[in-house]
Amino acid sequence: MQILKLIAQRIALGILLLFAVSVLIFAGTEILPGDVAASILGQSATPQALENLRRELGLNEPAIVRYFTWLGGLLTGDLGTALSNRMDIATSIWPRLKNTLFLAFWAAVVSVPLALILGMLAVRYRNGWIDKTISGFALASTSLPEFFIGYVLIFFFAVKLNWFPSFSTVHEAMSFGDRMKAIALPATALTLVVLAHMMRMTRAAILNVMQSAYIETAELKGLSQFDIIRRHAFPNAIAPIVNVVMLNLAFLVVGVVVIEVIFVYPGMGQYLVDHVTKRDVPVVQAVGLIFAAVYITLNMIADIAAIVSNPRLRHPR
Amino acid sequence: MSSELDFLSRHVAMGRLSRRDFLGRAAALGVSATVANSLLANAVRAQGPQKGGDLRMGLTGGESTNSLDPAKWLTQVPQNFGSTWGELLVLQSPEDGSPQPVLAESWEASDDAKEWRFKIRKGVTFHNGKELTPEDVAQTIRRHSDEKTESAALGVLRGLGDIAVDGDNVVFKLEHGNADLPLLLTDYHLVIQPNGGYDKPDEGIGTGPYKVEVNEPGVRHVSTKYDGYWRDDVGHVASVEVIVMNDATARMAALQSGQVHIINRVEPRTVALLSRAPGVHIESTPSKGHYVFIMHCNTAPFDNHDLRMALKLAIDREQMVNQILMGHATIGNDFPINESYALFPTDIEQRVYDPEKAKFHYQKSGHSGPILLRTSDVAFPGAVDAAQLFQQQAAKAGIELQVQREPGDGYWTEVWNKQPFSASYWGGRPTQDSMYSTAYISGADWNDTRFFDEGFDKIILEARAELDQKRRAELYREAALKVRDDGGLILPMFNDFIDARREEVQGWVRDPNHETSNLRAATRVWLQQG
Numbered sequence: 001m002q003i004l005k006l007i008a009q010r011i012a013l014g015i016l017l018l019f020a021v022s023v024l025i026f027a028g029t030e031i032l033p034g035d036v037a038a039s040i041l042g043q044s045a046t047p048q049a050l051e052n053l054r055r056e057l058g059l060n061e062p063a064i065v066r067y068f069t070w071l072g073g074l075l076t077g078d079l080g081t082a083l084s085n086r087m088d089i090a091t092s093i094w095p096r097l098k099n100t101l102f103l104a105f106w107a108a109v110v111s112v113p114l115a116l117i118l119g120m121l122a123v124r125y126r127n128g129w130i131d132k133t134i135s136g137f138a139l140a141s142t143s144l145p146e147f148f149i150g151y152v153l154i155f156f157f158a159v160k161l162n163w164f165p166s167f168s169t170v171h172e173a174m175s176f177g178d179r180m181k182a183i184a185l186p187a188t189a190l191t192l193v194v195l196a197h198m199m200r201m202t203r204a205a206i207l208n209v210m211q212s213a214y215i216e217t218a219e220l221k222g223l224s225q226f227d228i229i230r231r232h233a234f235p236n237a238i239a240p241i242v243n244v245v246m247l248n249l250a251f252l253v254v255g256v257v258v259i260e261v262i263f264v265y266p267g268m269g270q271y272l273v274d275h276v277t278k279r280d281v282p283v284v285q286a287v288g289l290i291f292a293a294v295y296i297t298l299n300m301i302a303d304i305a306a307i308v309s310n311p312r313l314r315h316p317r
Numbered sequence: 318m319s320s321e322l323d324f325l326s327r328h329v330a331m332g333r334l335s336r337r338d339f340l341g342r343a344a345a346l347g348v349s350a351t352v353a354n355s356l357l358a359n360a361v362r363a364q365g366p367q368k369g370g371d372l373r374m375g376l377t378g379g380e381s382t383n384s385l386d387p388a389k390w391l392t393q394v395p396q397n398f399g400s401t402w403g404e405l406l407v408l409q410s411p412e413d414g415s416p417q418p419v420l421a422e423s424w425e426a427s428d429d430a431k432e433w434r435f436k437i438r439k440g441v442t443f444h445n446g447k448e449l450t451p452e453d454v455a456q457t458i459r460r461h462s463d464e465k466t467e468s469a470a471l472g473v474l475r476g477l478g479d480i481a482v483d484g485d486n487v488v489f490k491l492e493h494g495n496a497d498l499p500l501l502l503t504d505y506h507l508v509i510q511p512n513g514g515y516d517k518p519d520e521g522i523g524t525g526p527y528k529v530e531v532n533e534p535g536v537r538h539v540s541t542k543y544d545g546y547w548r549d550d551v552g553h554v555a556s557v558e559v560i561v562m563n564d565a566t567a568r569m570a571a572l573q574s575g576q577v578h579i580i581n582r583v584e585p586r587t588v589a590l591l592s593r594a595p596g597v598h599i600e601s602t603p604s605k606g607h608y609v610f611i612m613h614c615n616t617a618p619f620d621n622h623d624l625r626m627a628l629k630l631a632i633d634r635e636q637m638v639n640q641i642l643m644g645h646a647t648i649g650n651d652f653p654i655n656e657s658y659a660l661f662p663t664d665i666e667q668r669v670y671d672p673e674k675a676k677f678h679y680q681k682s683g684h685s686g687p688i689l690l691r692t693s694d695v696a697f698p699g700a701v702d703a704a705q706l707f708q709q710q711a712a713k714a715g716i717e718l719q720v721q722r723e724p725g726d727g728y729w730t731e732v733w734n735k736q737p738f739s740a741s742y743w744g745g746r747p748t749q750d751s752m753y754s755t756a757y758i759s760g761a762d763w764n765d766t767r768f769f770d771e772g773f774d775k776i777i778l779e780a781r782a783e784l785d786q787k788r789r790a791e792l793y794r795e796a797a798l799k800v801r802d803d804g805g806l807i808l809p810m811f812n813d814f815i816d817a818r819r820e821e822v823q824g825w826v827r828d829p830n831h832e833t834s835n836l837r838a839a840t841r842v843w844l845q846q847g
Contacts, residue, residue, distance in 0.1 A: 047762070049467050085382045085534065092381065154570045166570035167375070169537055169560050264562050266536040274380035274535055
C-alpha cells in the first residue's frame with residue numbers, strides 16, 4: 001500500500017506541475033513581442049489586409065479570458081485552431097507527434113541497450129584500452145554539435161555512398177521498410193548524440209557499486225566478472241541510470257528540432273518552429289504543453305522506477 | 318562516323334539508348350566526350366520535350382502554416398506548387414516582359430486605357446469537371462481586389478473599379494486609366510478558381526496541367542497530370558512532387574544524391590562548390606529583385622540632398638556584387654528598374670564609387686559624427702556583411718557609418734520602414750508602374766524611402782494611362798532619374814535567382830520574373846530518360 005501511495009503522490013505532483021507549466025507557457029507567449037497578423041502576412045502585407053485579419057482573429061480579447069477558454073478546450077481534448085492556416089491543431093499535430101515518437105522510439109531502441117552494454121563493457125575492462133576507446137568515442141560524438149554529425153552522415157552515406165536518402169520526408173503512403181530506410185540517418189545521428197551521457201552514467205553508477213562488500217563476496221564465489229556486473233552490480237545501480245535514460249528519452253522527443261530541420265523530417269520540432277515564426281500562439285502553446293507533458297511523464301516514470309527498485313525508498317522511515 | 322553518331326544520338330533522344338551507352342560508343346568511335354555531349358544536346362533539342370516521369374523539387378519556403386488558398390501565398394513552396402494546378406489570365410513573357418495570353422485569349426483597351434475587355438478562353442475545364450466561365454474569372458478578381466480581402470494582391474489591384482461579364486468577355490472599368498492592366502493580372506496570386514474561390518478558397522481546384530493529389534503543408538505536395546488539360550506545350554512530366562527543404566545543405570545534398578531534380582535558393586557562397594558536383598547544373602538568372610539600403614528623405618540627417626548623394630557615391634557596387642553575391646548579381650544604379658522591365662531606360666549613366674566626390678558632398682552637407690545603419694540577416698542574404706563592407710567603403714570618403722545588427726525576428730515590423738536608414742530587399746514587380754506605385758509615389762503603401770515629390774507622382778500617373786509606348790518610355794526615363802538623383806534609395810545590386818537542376822532536367826526557361834523559372838519550372842521542364 002505504501003508504494004501505491006507514493007506513486008499516487010508522484011502522479012498528482014506531475015499533474016500539478018503540468019498546470020503550473022500551462023500558466024507559464026501562456027504568460028510567456030503573451031509577453032512575446034510582435035503581432036500575429038503582421039507575421040502571417042509578412043513584408044508585403046497592406047495595412048488594410050492587416051486590419052482585416054486582426055479583427056478576424058479576435059486578438060482584442062483580454063488575456064485572462066483567452067487563458068481559461070484555452071484551458072477549458074484543452075481539458076476536453078480541443079487544442080483549438082491554428083491562427084495562421086485555420087486548421088484544427090489536434091488533427092495537424094497528431095501525425096507530427098506520431099513521426100517524432102517513431103523516430104525517438106527507434107533511436108531509443110538502438111541507443112539505450114547499446115549505452116548500457118557499452119557501459120558495462122567499460123566497467124568490465126575499466127581503465128584498459130577497451131574502456132578508453134568506448135569512452136573516447138562516445139565523448140567525441142557527444143561533443144560534436146548534432147548538426148555537424150548530421151551533415152557528416154549525409155555527406156558519406158547519402159551523397160557519396162548513396163546507401164540512404166539524404167532527407168527523411170516520410171508520409172502515410174510509405175511502407176514500413178521505406179520508413180526505416182528514411183529514418184536511418186537521423187536515428188543514427190540521435191543515437192550518437194545521446195549515447196555518451198547514458199553510457200558514462202552507467203559506467204559511473206556501476207563502478208560506484210563495485211566498491212561494495214557484496215561484490216567482493218560474488219567475486220570470491222567465483223562468478224565471472226561480467227556476470228557480477230550484470231547480476232549484482234547493475235540492479236543496484238539502476239536508479240541513477242534510469243534517471244539519465246529518461247532524461248535522454250525526453251531529449252529524443254523534445255530536443256530534436258535541429259535534427260528534424262537538417263534531415264527534413266516532418267516532426268513536432270519543425271512544426272513548432274514554423275508556427276513560432278508565424279506567431280501562431282495557440283499552436284506554440286499546444287506544442288509547448290505536449291513537450292512539457294512528455295518531459296514530466298518520463299521524469300515521473302524515472303522517479304517511480306527508482307522507488308520500485310530501491311527498498312530504502314519503498315519503505316521510508 | 319558522324320552518321321553513325323547522329324543515328325545513335327537520335328536513339329538516345331528517343332530513349333532507346335542510354336546516355337552512358339552513347340558516350341561509351343562515341344568514345345569507341347574516337348570522339349571526345351565534349352563533342353559527344355554537344356551532339357547529344359542538339360539531338361535532344363531537336364527531339365523536343367519528352368513526356369512522363371516523376372519530377373521532384375526540393376524547395377525552401379514552405380511551412381506547416383501554408384494554405385492552398387492563392388490569396389495567402391507568400392513563400393516559394395505554395396507559389397511553385399500553385400503554378401502546377403492553377404493558372405492565371407495572363408503570363409509575362411520571359412524574353413521581353415510583354416503580356417502573353419493564358420486563360421485570357423486576347424484583350425483590348427479603350428483609348429484612355431480605362432475600359433479593358435478580356436476574352437476568356439473556351440473549352441477549358443476545372444479539375445472538378447466544371448467548365449471555366451467568364452463569371453469565374455470576374456469572381457476571382459473580385460475576391461482579390463475587394464477592400465476586405467486578405468489577399469496580398471490587393472496592393473496591385475486597388476482601384477480596379479467595376480468588373481462585369483459580357484458574353485465571353487470580362488470587362489474592367491478602371492477609375493484611372495492603366496495601360497499595364499494585363500501585366501498586373503500576371504500576379505501569381507490571381508489563380509482562377511471556380512466561382513473565384515468564394516465557396517472554398519483552399520480546395521485546390523484550378524485549370525492547371527496538374528491536379529492536387531497530396532497536400533501536406535510544410536512537408537510535401539504532390540500533383541498528377543490532369544487528363545483534360547487544354548494545351549500540350551507545358552506540363553510534360555507525369556507528376557510533380559514538391560518537398561519542403563528549408564535547410565540549404567539538405568537541399569544541396571538531396572540534389573547531389575539525385576533524390577530531387579530541382580532546388581531553389583542555392584547560397585551564393587556555395588554555388589562554386591555545387592557546380593563542381595557531377596550531374597548538377599546551376600541556373601543563375603538575372604532578376605528584377607534587388608538588395609537596397611534605404612534612407613528616409615524626410616528625416617534628419619537624410620533630409621539633406623548632399624548627404625544622400627554622398628552616401629550614394631560612397632558605395633562600391635562592383636565590390637558588393639563580387640564579394641557579397643560572388644558575382645551572381647548585376648550592378649544597380651539607384652533606381653529600382655533594370656533591363657528585365659519593359660521600357661527600361663538604357664541611356665542613364667552608371668553611378669560609380671567615387672570617394673572624392675562623396676567627400677565633397679559630405680562636407681557640403683555639413684553633417685558630422687557617425688551615421689547609424691541598421692541591418693540584419695533577414696534583410697537580404699549577406700546583409701550584415703554588406704553593411705560592414707559599405708562601412709569600409711564609406712570610411713575612405715571620410716564618412717563614418719555605424720553598423721547596428723538587429724534581430725531577424727521583428728525586423729520587418731520594428732526596423733524596416735520605421736528606422737531612417739536600414740538594409741532591405743525588394744522582389745520584382747511586373748511593371749515599372751507597379752514598382753514605383755508600390756514604394757515611391759507619395760501615397761504608396763510602402764514608401765520606405767519617404768520620397769515625396771509631386772512632380773514624380775505626376776509622371777507616374779501620366780505614364781500609367783499613356784498607350785503611346787515612346788512617350789511612356791520618355792516618362793519612365795524621367796522618373797528613373799528623379800529616384801536616382803533625388804531619392805533615398807541606394808541600390809548596389811540586382812540579385813540573380815540561383816536555382817540548380819539535375820542534368821536530366823531539360824527545357825529550363827530563363828525567366829527574370831520570379832525564381833525557379835517564374836515559379837513555373839515544374840510545368841515547363843521535362844525529364845530526359847536514359
